[in-house]
Amino acid sequence: MTSPAPLQQQSSRQPLTDALETVLAALRTRLGERLSTARPVREQHGQDASYLPPHPPDAVAFPENADEVAFILSTCHAHRVPVIAFGTGSSCEGHVAALNGGICLDTSRMNAIGPVSPADMTCVVEPGVTRKMLNAHLRDTGLFFPVDPGADASIGGMISTRASGTNAVRYGTMKDHVVSLDVVLADGTRLRTASAARKSSAGYNLTQMFVGAEGTLGVIVSATIRLHPIPEATETALIAFPSSSAAIDCAIAIMGSGLPIARIEYLDDVQIAAVEAYSKLGLTIGDTLILECAGDPQTVARQMTWIIEIAGDFEPLDVKTAQSPEDRARIWQARHDAWWAAIALRPGAKGIPTDSCVPVSRMAEAIALARSDCAELGVTAPICGHVGDGNFHLCVVFDPDNAQEKANVDELLARLSRRAIALGGTITGEHGIGYGKRGYLVEEYGSAGIRAMAAIKRALDPRDILNPGKIIEASDALPFT
Amino acid sequence: MTSPAPLQQQSSRQPLTDALETVLAALRTRLGERLSTARPVREQHGQDASYLPPHPPDAVAFPENADEVAFILSTCHAHRVPVIAFGTGSSCEGHVAALNGGICLDTSRMNAIGPVSPADMTCVVEPGVTRKMLNAHLRDTGLFFPVDPGADASIGGMISTRASGTNAVRYGTMKDHVVSLDVVLADGTRLRTASAARKSSAGYNLTQMFVGAEGTLGVIVSATIRLHPIPEATETALIAFPSSSAAIDCAIAIMGSGLPIARIEYLDDVQIAAVEAYSKLGLTIGDTLILECAGDPQTVARQMTWIIEIAGDFEPLDVKTAQSPEDRARIWQARHDAWWAAIALRPGAKGIPTDSCVPVSRMAEAIALARSDCAELGVTAPICGHVGDGNFHLCVVFDPDNAQEKANVDELLARLSRRAIALGGTITGEHGIGYGKRGYLVEEYGSAGIRAMAAIKRALDPRDILNPGKIIEASDALPFT
Numbered sequence: 001m002t003s004p005a006p007l008q009q010q011s012s013r014q015p016l017t018d019a020l021e022t023v024l025a026a027l028r029t030r031l032g033e034r035l036s037t038a039r040p041v042r043e044q045h046g047q048d049a050s051y052l053p054p055h056p057p058d059a060v061a062f063p064e065n066a067d068e069v070a071f072i073l074s075t076c077h078a079h080r081v082p083v084i085a086f087g088t089g090s091s092c093e094g095h096v097a098a099l100n101g102g103i104c105l106d107t108s109r110m111n112a113i114g115p116v117s118p119a120d121m122t123c124v125v126e127p128g129v130t131r132k133m134l135n136a137h138l139r140d141t142g143l144f145f146p147v148d149p150g151a152d153a154s155i156g157g158m159i160s161t162r163a164s165g166t167n168a169v170r171y172g173t174m175k176d177h178v179v180s181l182d183v184v185l186a187d188g189t190r191l192r193t194a195s196a197a198r199k200s201s202a203g204y205n206l207t208q209m210f211v212g213a214e215g216t217l218g219v220i221v222s223a224t225i226r227l228h229p230i231p232e233a234t235e236t237a238l239i240a241f242p243s244s245s246a247a248i249d250c251a252i253a254i255m256g257s258g259l260p261i262a263r264i265e266y267l268d269d270v271q272i273a274a275v276e277a278y279s280k281l282g283l284t285i286g287d288t289l290i291l292e293c294a295g296d297p298q299t300v301a302r303q304m305t306w307i308i309e310i311a312g313d314f315e316p317l318d319v320k321t322a323q324s325p326e327d328r329a330r331i332w333q334a335r336h337d338a339w340w341a342a343i344a345l346r347p348g349a350k351g352i353p354t355d356s357c358v359p360v361s362r363m364a365e366a367i368a369l370a371r372s373d374c375a376e377l378g379v380t381a382p383i384c385g386h387v388g389d390g391n392f393h394l395c396v397v398f399d400p401d402n403a404q405e406k407a408n409v410d411e412l413l414a415r416l417s418r419r420a421i422a423l424g425g426t427i428t429g430e431h432g433i434g435y436g437k438r439g440y441l442v443e444e445y446g447s448a449g450i451r452a453m454a455a456i457k458r459a460l461d462p463r464d465i466l467n468p469g470k471i472i473e474a475s476d477a478l479p480f481t
Numbered sequence: 482m483t484s485p486a487p488l489q490q491q492s493s494r495q496p497l498t499d500a501l502e503t504v505l506a507a508l509r510t511r512l513g514e515r516l517s518t519a520r521p522v523r524e525q526h527g528q529d530a531s532y533l534p535p536h537p538p539d540a541v542a543f544p545e546n547a548d549e550v551a552f553i554l555s556t557c558h559a560h561r562v563p564v565i566a567f568g569t570g571s572s573c574e575g576h577v578a579a580l581n582g583g584i585c586l587d588t589s590r591m592n593a594i595g596p597v598s599p600a601d602m603t604c605v606v607e608p609g610v611t612r613k614m615l616n617a618h619l620r621d622t623g624l625f626f627p628v629d630p631g632a633d634a635s636i637g638g639m640i641s642t643r644a645s646g647t648n649a650v651r652y653g654t655m656k657d658h659v660v661s662l663d664v665v666l667a668d669g670t671r672l673r674t675a676s677a678a679r680k681s682s683a684g685y686n687l688t689q690m691f692v693g694a695e696g697t698l699g700v701i702v703s704a705t706i707r708l709h710p711i712p713e714a715t716e717t718a719l720i721a722f723p724s725s726s727a728a729i730d731c732a733i734a735i736m737g738s739g740l741p742i743a744r745i746e747y748l749d750d751v752q753i754a755a756v757e758a759y760s761k762l763g764l765t766i767g768d769t770l771i772l773e774c775a776g777d778p779q780t781v782a783r784q785m786t787w788i789i790e791i792a793g794d795f796e797p798l799d800v801k802t803a804q805s806p807e808d809r810a811r812i813w814q815a816r817h818d819a820w821w822a823a824i825a826l827r828p829g830a831k832g833i834p835t836d837s838c839v840p841v842s843r844m845a846e847a848i849a850l851a852r853s854d855c856a857e858l859g860v861t862a863p864i865c866g867h868v869g870d871g872n873f874h875l876c877v878v879f880d881p882d883n884a885q886e887k888a889n890v891d892e893l894l895a896r897l898s899r900r901a902i903a904l905g906g907t908i909t910g911e912h913g914i915g916y917g918k919r920g921y922l923v924e925e926y927g928s929a930g931i932r933a934m935a936a937i938k939r940a941l942d943p944r945d946i947l948n949p950g951k952i953i954e955a956s957d958a959l960p961f962t
Binding site for chain 2: 117118119120121122142161162163164168172173175176185186187189190191192193194195196197198199200201202203204205206208209211212213217228229230231232252255256257258260295296298299302355357358359360361389390391420421424425426427428429430431432433437441444445446448449451452453455456458459460461462471472479480481
């Protein structure tokens with residue numbers, strides 16, 4: 001099995017010299033020093049957290065408001081110059097790579113946080129606000145923003161990749177946290193996708209069209225975000241099991257019981273061994289669940305008792321519980337250190353945090369097969385995941401200078417994507433497509449899905465200037481007639 | 482203030498005779514007696530639960546599977562004949578009216594329920610399955626489907642109007658209950674919108690494009706639906722308050738406390754008086770909340786105690802609680818009888834169940850202004866609503882043969898839609914646009930939103946054959962270039 005051919009040849013660079021010069025001159029006039037063509041700035045903006053090759057843009061613009069974004073887009077649209085929106089660069093599939101050059105639109109200076117509405121449990125934010133900035137701002141309101149991908153990503157980026165994380169099983173993903181968006185379309189048109197009401201049946205769901213669109217349909221300039229009350233009490237349990245299937249079946253039993261679990265994370269025994277070697281937390285080596293309940297103290301305590309009772313049916317090797325913030329942080333450290341612990345398994349090695357998602361009922365099978373693939377291909381790849389959603393990550397650790405290893409890693413990644421599809425799942429639960437997974441998108445959706453996505457792209461960005469080469473291109477499929 | 486002009490003249494009927502004859506002949510060959518041109522059948526399919534004038538289709542087709550739906554669509558597409566999907570006809574804004582004639586595609590024979598997956602908490606259903614059929618089917622599984630618009634609507638129709646109801650505050654609306662859809666597009670192309678995984682970041686959200694699209698972008702032939710564990714215990718409270726604002730402020734305080742409330746419904750004093758006159762339940766006349774908690778018995782009991790404690794701050798006139806199914810049903814009867822009780826206020830009168838939704842923080846204001854409009858215009862219209870979502874309904878009771886009354890009702894409806902927009906809300910929270918609210922859609926979204934919706938419509942249904950005249954038409958706005 002091999003990786004699929006790219007849908008379209010990734011050309012090294014379009015000949016945009018004249019158009020580009022015109023655009024740069026116009027942007028320089030409007031933005032002054034907030035337009036940079038310095039090599040280090042460009043290089044920093046051409047690379048994300050993935051192991052894909054960097055593609056620096058021709059220039060980086062730092063707009064400070066929606067009017068400047070509209071100016072950048074209308075100028076680039078007129079001259080057919082690509083625009084790549086940039087948050088913090090923590091994406092994992094090459095989302096920010098300037099494959100055809102063009103202007104990187106860095107949103108970091110658009111970081112205002114609007115008034116919080118406690119009655120509506122919402123807040124308006126600009127796209128460059130990061131999730132930690134937002135939660136720091138909310139500290140005294142009794143509310144919080146729960147979506148937590150590992151990185152301190154920008155809200156604009158999290159919306160654009162439909163990000164999630166450990167809290168998704170209770171609170172949902174980014175798609176559930178966007179009430180409405182202000183977007184600038186390719187030609188500079190300003191669009192508000194929805195009202196501030198919590199629900200609506202008024203026409204097409206424009207909001208969800210931009211959530212997960214990776215900046216290919218418009219640039220988000222403001223978002224009304226849903227918040228939640230901070231729970232009064234939280235308890236955490238770490239339970240080690242004798243096998244992967246015992247851990248996952250236990251997770252399914254807990255969710256099926258109707259217990260309103262707040263977090264339910266899985267780490268396989270390879271990952272736990274790596275964390276223990278790295279962090280010396282005194283962990284029992286075994287396939288492990290970290291579970292959390294939140295709410296009023298009495299309810300939480302009773303729910304935790306039930307969880308441990310249910311877990312008892314799956315012959316746990318070890319059960320640890322924690323109530324205090326310090327003790328809970330010690331348990332969560334096992335999860336937070338997972339990535340660094342994996343990388344540390346092989347000094348000098350690189351890591352790929354790959355992502356797929358299957359129906360919960362197929363997760364034990366998906367993980368067992370991923371593990372046997374790793375064994376067969378000789379690839380080291382600890383597994384952790386958001387088992388409540390069927391979403392799991394392999395942290396693939398390898399030596400990029402070893403061609404055979406690289407080939408084996410590519411084969412592993414191909415198998416993971418194709419198996420997710422074969423098991424009724426998706427090639428990515430929360431990282432997105434970028435350009436790293438474009439080839440598999442057609443395998444997941446088939447030609448009808450690709451035609452529908454290309455039709456939408458063509459309808460809203462007919463000149464293909466918005467983050468070209470990511471997800472889909474206007475030219476990827478014939479229009480419906 | 483007057484109703485807006487329709488976006489486009491609703492022509493009395495396109496001259497489709499030749500094309501229609503060709504289509505009817507082809508469909509008759511394939512469907513036999515499952516194609517009907519009988520007048521009573523056509524008339525039944527041209528009218529929904531709204532008070533809009535009926536528009537019967539030229540024929541009604543009763544397909545039994547997706548292949549037949551694809552045949553109907555590809556045939557109608559070839560000859561540019563309209564196709565209007567039909568569930569149970571319980572929509573409220575003329576969604577099923579055949580404004581330009583054409584073929585009504587009645588999905589009632591596509592009512593298979595696939596296997597339930599307890600681990601995934603999902604079930605595959607055909608579009609003609611109604612919510613009560615589904616819950617009857619689920620009876621022994623420990624799972625249930627919570628979305629409950631008043632009527633026993635079809636799942637396909639509920640998806641297509643983005644329906645919700647009393648459970649939305651806890652479980653969300655239809656948009657939160659669709660994992661993936663099988664859709665037939667205008668030209669007969671089959672499309673699967675997503676995998677069976679609980680979440681995905683793989684490309685554009687095709688699923689949400691069809692949720693709420695009112696059959697204007699494709700016809701749903703199968704849906705994977707999310708289910709939930711049936712709670713062990715449920716308690717209900719009915720609390721009467723001295724004013725509308727006291728009731729709504731209490732609702733906001735309860736939601737802000739983080740209590741996981743299951744249902745929270747509002748009925749104004751006019752509505753409660755109507756119900757009491759109709760059903761003799763011994764209700765105290767006052768602005769009333771019906772609240773429900775669900776979960777394990779101990780937690781539910783404690784949550785109910787807190788709710789009543791919080792309500793104490795708002796000087797309640799009366800508090801009733803109920804644990805047993807019989808006592809709870811007696812409380813809910815007040816809500817279920819609301820519509821019939823309103824109509825009964827004026828024997829021989831007709832009712833319009835109108836719908837709007839504002840941010841929760843503006844709901845008290847929206848309701849107060851709606852009530853003063855009713856007083857000013859002399860219109861009788863009890864109010865009830867899903868206060869947890871900011872969504873409320875006026876049941877407008879009037880004599881359709883009285884021109885002045887009809888004019889006052891039109892004025893009231895115009896004010897309600899425009900005020901919802903002015904308060905940061907939407908013209909419909911759960912009923913949809915149909916053709917009854919098309920004129921207000923542009924007021925809510927502005928020209929950019931209309932252009933974006935028309936661009937999507939054009940991309941997927943360029944011949945405008947799918948439920949033409951509802952929500953948007955391909956010709957409503959210029960394309961992006």
